[in-house]
Amino acid sequence: xxxxAAKGFTAAGIAAGIKENGNPxxxxxxxxxxxxxxxxxxxxxxxxxxxxxxxxQVLKGGLVSAVVLNSGGAxxxxxxxxxxxxxxxxxxxxxxxxxxAGEVAVCSTGLIGVRLPMDRLLPGIEKAAEALSAHGGExxxxxxxxxxxxxxxxxxxxDGWVVGGMAKGAGMLAPGLATMLVVLTTDAxxxxxxxDRALRDATRTxxxxxxxxxxxxxxxxxxxxxxxxxxVAPDEAEFAEAVRxxxxxxxxxxxxxxxxxxxxxxxxxxxxxxxxxxxxVGRTIARNNLLKCAVHGEDPNWGRVLSAIGTTSAVFDPxxxxxxxxxxxxxxxxxxxxxxxxxxxxxxxxxxxADLAAGDASxxxxxxxxxxxxxxxxxxxxx
Amino acid sequence: xxxxAAKGFTAAGIAAGIKENGNPxxxxxxxxxxxxxxxxxxxxxxxxxxxxxxxxQVLKGGLVSAVVLNSGGAxxxxxxxxxxxxxxxxxxxxxxxxxxAGEVAVCSTGLIGVRLPMDRLLPGIEKAAEALSAHGGExxxxxxxxxxxxxxxxxxxxDGWVVGGMAKGAGMLAPGLATMLVVLTTDAxxxxxxxDRALRDATRTxxxxxxxxxxxxxxxxxxxxxxxxxxVAPDEAEFAEAVRxxxxxxxxxxxxxxxxxxxxxxxxxxxxxxxxxxxxVGRTIARNNLLKCAVHGEDPNWGRVLSAIGTTSAVFDPxxxxxxxxxxxxxxxxxxxxxxxxxxxxxxxxxxxADLAAGDASxxxxxxxxxxxxxxxxxxxxx
Numbered sequence: 001x002x003x004x005a006a007k008g009f010t011a012a013g014i015a016a017g018i019k020e021n022g023n024p025x026x027x028x029x030x031x032x033x034x035x036x037x038x039x040x041x042x043x044x045x046x047x048x049x050x051x052x053x054x055x056x057q058v059l060k061g062g063l064v065s066a067v068v069l070n071s072g073g074a075x076x077x078x079x080x081x082x083x084x085x086x087x088x089x090x091x092x093x094x095x096x097x098x099x100x101a102g103e104v105a106v107c108s109t110g111l112i113g114v115r116l117p118m119d120r121l122l123p124g125i126e127k128a129a130e131a132l133s134a135h136g137g138e139x140x141x142x143x144x145x146x147x148x149x150x151x152x153x154x155x156x157x158x159d160g161w162v163v164g165g166m167a168k169g170a171g172m173l174a175p176g177l178a179t180m181l182v183v184l185t186t187d188a189x190x191x192x193x194x195x196d197r198a199l200r201d202a203t204r205t206x207x208x209x210x211x212x213x214x215x216x217x218x219x220x221x222x223x224x225x226x227x228x229x230x231x232v233a234p235d236e237a238e239f240a241e242a243v244r245x246x247x248x249x250x251x252x253x254x255x256x257x258x259x260x261x262x263x264x265x266x267x268x269x270x271x272x273x274x275x276x277x278x279x280x281v282g283r284t285i286a287r288n289n290l291l292k293c294a295v296h297g298e299d300p301n302w303g304r305v306l307s308a309i310g311t312t313s314a315v316f317d318p319x320x321x322x323x324x325x326x327x328x329x330x331x332x333x334x335x336x337x338x339x340x341x342x343x344x345x346x347x348x349x350x351x352x353x354a355d356l357a358a359g360d361a362s363x364x365x366x367x368x369x370x371x372x373x374x375x376x377x378x379x380x381x382x383x
Numbered sequence: 384x385x386x387x388a389a390k391g392f393t394a395a396g397i398a399a400g401i402k403e404n405g406n407p408x409x410x411x412x413x414x415x416x417x418x419x420x421x422x423x424x425x426x427x428x429x430x431x432x433x434x435x436x437x438x439x440q441v442l443k444g445g446l447v448s449a450v451v452l453n454s455g456g457a458x459x460x461x462x463x464x465x466x467x468x469x470x471x472x473x474x475x476x477x478x479x480x481x482x483x484a485g486e487v488a489v490c491s492t493g494l495i496g497v498r499l500p501m502d503r504l505l506p507g508i509e510k511a512a513e514a515l516s517a518h519g520g521e522x523x524x525x526x527x528x529x530x531x532x533x534x535x536x537x538x539x540x541x542d543g544w545v546v547g548g549m550a551k552g553a554g555m556l557a558p559g560l561a562t563m564l565v566v567l568t569t570d571a572x573x574x575x576x577x578x579d580r581a582l583r584d585a586t587r588t589x590x591x592x593x594x595x596x597x598x599x600x601x602x603x604x605x606x607x608x609x610x611x612x613x614x615v616a617p618d619e620a621e622f623a624e625a626v627r628x629x630x631x632x633x634x635x636x637x638x639x640x641x642x643x644x645x646x647x648x649x650x651x652x653x654x655x656x657x658x659x660x661x662x663x664v665g666r667t668i669a670r671n672n673l674l675k676c677a678v679h680g681e682d683p684n685w686g687r688v689l690s691a692i693g694t695t696s697a698v699f700d701p702x703x704x705x706x707x708x709x710x711x712x713x714x715x716x717x718x719x720x721x722x723x724x725x726x727x728x729x730x731x732x733x734x735x736x737a738d739l740a741a742g743d744a745s746x747x748x749x750x751x752x753x754x755x756x757x758x759x760x761x762x763x764x765x766x
Contacts, residue, residue, distance in 0.1 A: 047693030047701045047717070077689050079702070079718035112686025113719055215673045215687070216694045289672070289753075290598045290761050297762025303495025304598070306460050310430030311599045318430045319462070334430070335462035336496055370672075372755035378673050379680025 002137025002153035003029050005164030006187035008227025011136035013143030016124025018072035018110075018117055024143035026121065027069040028128040029183050030097060035228030038064035039195035040105070041203050043220035049076030050086040051106040052219060058090075058105050062192040064225050065103040067183055068093050068128075069144050070121060071168070073110040076218040085116050092122045096129045107181045107221045109146055109168060141166035144181055147377065149257055154249035156242040160232040161188040163242045167250040180207065180254060182222040184246060187230035188239055198240040199224045206247040209279070210366045212258040213374070214287040222247075255366045260374030263295050265350045265367045271322075273359035277314035281354060282365030284312050292370035298345035302331040305354060315358045322355040385520025385536035386412050388547030389570035391610025394519035396526030399507025401455035401493075401500055407526035408455040409504065411511040412566050413480060414448055418611030421447035422578035423488070424586050426603035432459030433469040434489040435602060441473075441488050445575040447608050448486040450566055451476050451511075452527050453504060454551070456493040459601040468499050475505045479512040490564045490604045492529055492551060524549035527564055530760065532640055537632035539625040543615040544571035546625045550633040563590065563637060565605040567629060570613035571622055581623040582607045589630040592662070593749045595641040596757070597670040605630075638749045643757030646678050648733045648750045654705075656742035660697035664737060665748030667695050675753035681728035685714040688737060698741045705738040 004011050009031055016026040031038075040059040042052050058064060068089055075082045086106050094101035108116065131139075141151040148168050155164040169180035184199075203222055224243065234242075255264050267285050272278035285291065288308040294301035302323045309321060323331035328343045330336075350369075368374075387394050392414055399409040414421075423442040425435050441447060451472055458465050469489050477484035491499065514522075524534040531551050538547040552563035567582075586605055607626065617625075638647050650668050655661035668674065671691040677684035685706045692704060706714035711726045713719075733752075751757075 045690060045693040046695075046699075047689045047704075074686075077686055077714065077718055079716065082718070112684075112690065113714070115719075213672045215671055216690065218686075218690050218693065288598055289596045289757075293758050293761035296758060299762065301495075303457075303460055303601075306430045307428060307495065307599065307601050310428035310601065312429075316429075321430075331460065331496070333462065335460055335465070336498075370758055372758045374672075375676050375679060375753055375755045375758060378676035379682065 001155045001164050002141045002166045003164055003183050003185045004134055004137035005155045006162045006185045006227060008032050008187050008229030009185045010132040010134050011140040012128040012131035012133065013136065013139030014124060014128045014131055017120040018070055025070055025072040026124040026128050027140035027143040028132060029067045029140060030132055031065055031225050031227050033227055035226050036063040036065050036103065037190065037192045037195055037226040038062065038223060039192060039199045040221065040223045041199060043217055045216045045218050047218050049074050049108060049219040050078060050082040051075055051108045052221060053083060054086045054090065055105040055221060058102060061102060063103045064105050064223065065099045066093055066097055067105045067107065067223060068125060069107040069181055071109050071144050071146050073108060073114055073116045074112045074219050075108040075116050076112040078115055081115060085118055088118060089121060092125045096126055105223055109144065109181055109219055112218060137166065144168040147259055152250055152253040154246045156245040158188065158234050158238060158242050161186060161230040161234055163246050165246050165250055167254060169254045180220045182250060184224040186226045188226060189228040189231060189233040190226050190239060194236055194239065195224050195226055198243040201240055202244040202247040206244065206251040209364060210251050210255050211283055211286040212255065212368050255368060258368040260371045260377045261368035262371055263350050263369035264348055265295055265352060265369065267352045267365045267367065268362065269354045269356065270362045271355040271357045271359060272361040273315035275361045275363055278361050278363035280312050281309055281314050281356065282363050284308050285354060286365050286367035289370055295350055296369035296371050300325040300330055300340045300343035300345060305352060306331065309354060314356060316356040320357040322357065324353040326351050384538045384547050385524045385549045386547055386566050386568045387517055387520035388538045389545045389568040389610060391415050391570050391612030392568045393515040393517050394523040395511045395514035395516065396519065396522030397507060397511050397514055399510065400503040401453055408453055409507040409511050410452040410523035410526040411515060412450045412523055413515055414608050414610050416610055418609050419446040419448050419486065420573065420575045420578055420609040421445065421606060422575060422582040423604065423606045424582060426600055428599045428601050430601050432457050432491060432602040433461060433465040434458055434491045435604060436466060437469045437473065438488040438604060441485060444485060446486045447488050447606065448482045449476055449480055450488045450490065450606060451508060452490040452564055454492050454527050454529050456491060456497055456499045457495045457602050458491040458499050459495040461498050464498060468501055471501060472504060475508045479509055488606055492527065492564055492602055495601060520549065527551040530642055535633055535636040537629045539628040541571065541617050541621060541625050544569060544613040544617055546629050548629050548633060550637060552637045563603045565633060567607040569609050571609060572611040572614060572616040573609050573622060577619055577622065578607050578609055581626040584623055585627040585630040589627065589634040592747060593634050593638050594666055594669040595638060595751050638751060641751040643754045643760045644751035645754050646733050646752035647731055648678055648735060648752065650735045650748045650750065651745065652737045652739065653745040654738040654740045654742060655744040656698035658744045658746055661744050661746035663695050664692055664697050664739065665746050667691050668737060669748050669750035672753055678733055679752035679754050683708040683713055683723045683726035683728060688735060689714065692737060697739060699739040703740040705740065707736040709734050
């Protein structure tokens with residue numbers, strides 16, 4: 001269903017020849033209105049790819065009529081020429097679609113530091129425009145894959161309106177957004193301010209809380225476009241919840257397909273003095289390579305959880321910390337708790353609960369284990 | 384030569400039966416004076432092992448007559464009982480040596496969250512005391528090994544005085560000190576204030592700038608003991624330089640023996656606005672798993688260096704960043720530089736230079752590559 005689940009949108013995914021292996025590598029998503037409202041969030045990395053710099057400007061205008069997305073090249077660290085390439089991409093799409101280039105967002109993903117083959121990308125846009133269809137959402141989702149093993153889509157339905165979306169991302173997943181491109185669409189009749197609030201609120205607790213490998217990308221972009229084609233103006237809270245549901249669904253799919261991972265680790269921090277403390281502790285645990293190796297080895301090594309917590313600035317007393325792994329409280333009051341042999345870690349999903357015993361705030365952060373396959377994939381693949 | 388290179392010190396290393404495999408696991412270092420001056424630095428992890436809490440108190444008195452070190456158990460996250468075990472260790476050593484327990488430092492390394500076998504450790508102290516020798520430095524260095532493949536010692540000689548030392552550490556190496564125990568000794572006639580200044584200054588630019596895997600330990604301890612037995616009071620700057628030389632030598636040996644590593648990576652950040660900026664950028668690059676995988680694969684992936692720099696708060700303009708790998712400036716002005724095929728990464732030592740083009744400050748941080756062997760060692764070994 002993807003980005004064409006909502007009325008008013010067409011999409012396409014084609015092979016433009018950007019990827020040398022001939023796989024699909026160019027997607028186009030078009031908002032046919034009547035509204036062209038949009039909101040976006042972007043990587044907080046200070047080294048931003050050209051398409052991020054471009055799309056940030058487009059979003060300032062509040063209107064997005066189309067999004068061009070390519071895999072096979074990130075167009076990051078490509079200097080002024082790279083920015084010109086992004087500009088030319090938007091201009092080409094505007095020309096083909098009869099739109100305004102200032103309302104065309106661009107997203108790229110793939111290798112950093114290499115120019116895009118514009119002699120293939122620009123003709124590809126014409127080809128994609130010809131392939132646009134109200135059923136093109138799946139093909140668009142497939143065309144943005146890089147090392148993803150599956151394409152990712154999600155849909156939430158309201159009363160007479162829909163929020164749908166697609167995502168790509170498999171490595172470089174970290175707070176501040178991951179090597180992750182996400183396009184969400186809705187036919188709800190909502191304005192840019194509502195979209196912006198819903199999107200920021202949703203990403204804060206979904207995409208910003210997955211951290212596959214602690215590495216933040218130069219290209220992360222999440223866009224939410226509204227066509228208004230349903231004619232229904234939903235309750236704002238209900239709409240925000242639908243956006244959050246789709247984001248959470250896609251975020252979970254990203255973790256489930258992280259490069260080389262064999263475990264998805266759900267880290268819930270409870271008993272924190274503040275939500276910020278809970279998030280800091282969750283992220284720090286999520287980034288501890290030794291713990292990630294232990295989870296890979298199905299070793300309930302709570303000592304590594306404690307030594308990670310100890311590096312944070314969160315409020316806690318070391319002698320009151322409690323840690324459960326898959327429901328077994330293996331650490332109580334900062335020391336040995338229940339028998340670690342009771343912990344069953346055979347399944348892909350592993351749940352770690354860290355109780356700071358310092359308040360009522362909590363947060364959930366997702367990560368993956370660290371595996372030889374991760375090392376292999378990222379030492380052999382220049383990305 | 385290790386800790387007995389300096390006059391006035393005796394040491395021993397024996398097998399007390401703490402390690403199940405029967406390898407040496409208990410070391411004793413004794414300062415026979417005439418001075419008992421000492422300085423120490425400890426992990427900044429807020430979850431501190433019992434021996435760290437104990438030894439911090441001992442160091443506040445400024446006098447250390449002996450150090451008991453054990454491998455085979457970290458005595459971390461062991462609650463009040465663990466602290467009593469450390470206390471009993473110091474009491475036992477004091478009794479056997481005729482010292483004051485308040486002047487006996489204790490260091491432990493090994494598995495977190497497990498009590499030490501005191502029924503073996505305490506008799507081991509008697510055995511170690513009987514084995515004390517002015518030539519026992521090597522045996523002491525061997526007895527503190529955990530996953531270390533080699534023992535580490537270093538010596539620097541002044542005019543009539545010596546600084547020597549031993550270190551252990553192979554994983555959990557990160558700023559704030561690593562799973563690292565270091566004992567340095569000198570026969571120079573210097574007081575505690577001189578020792579403290581020399582040690583803090585030396586660790587700041589040596590042990591605090593090695594970051595094998597971003598994981599900070601609960602047990603890190605670096606002690607510097609002075610016997611005054613040479614009768615020579617050296618120039619303070621000369622003495623400080625000797626301490627720094629020994630620390631740098633040991634730190635380099637720790638990186639060279641890091642768990643599972645196949646490359647030692649020297650990250651030099653130049654052109655920084657401040658030294659703090661240089662260190663922040665160096666550490667951030669050192670902790671980037673994707674880059675560490677790329678180095679393992681001998682892939683000069685400068686894009687991963689830039690995306691790591693982009694996550695810092697250092698002063699820089701993305702369009703002025705330059706990166707060299709083994710002397711080849713593969714990134715210039717934030718974009719493609721010299722041909723990456725010119726980079727030869729076959730050797731164990733890899734040099735990455737990041738030029739922030741924002742000032743004159745610089746810093747060097749060392750790390751290792753990320754390998755399947757690291758994953759294997761840390762998923763199979765509960766530490």
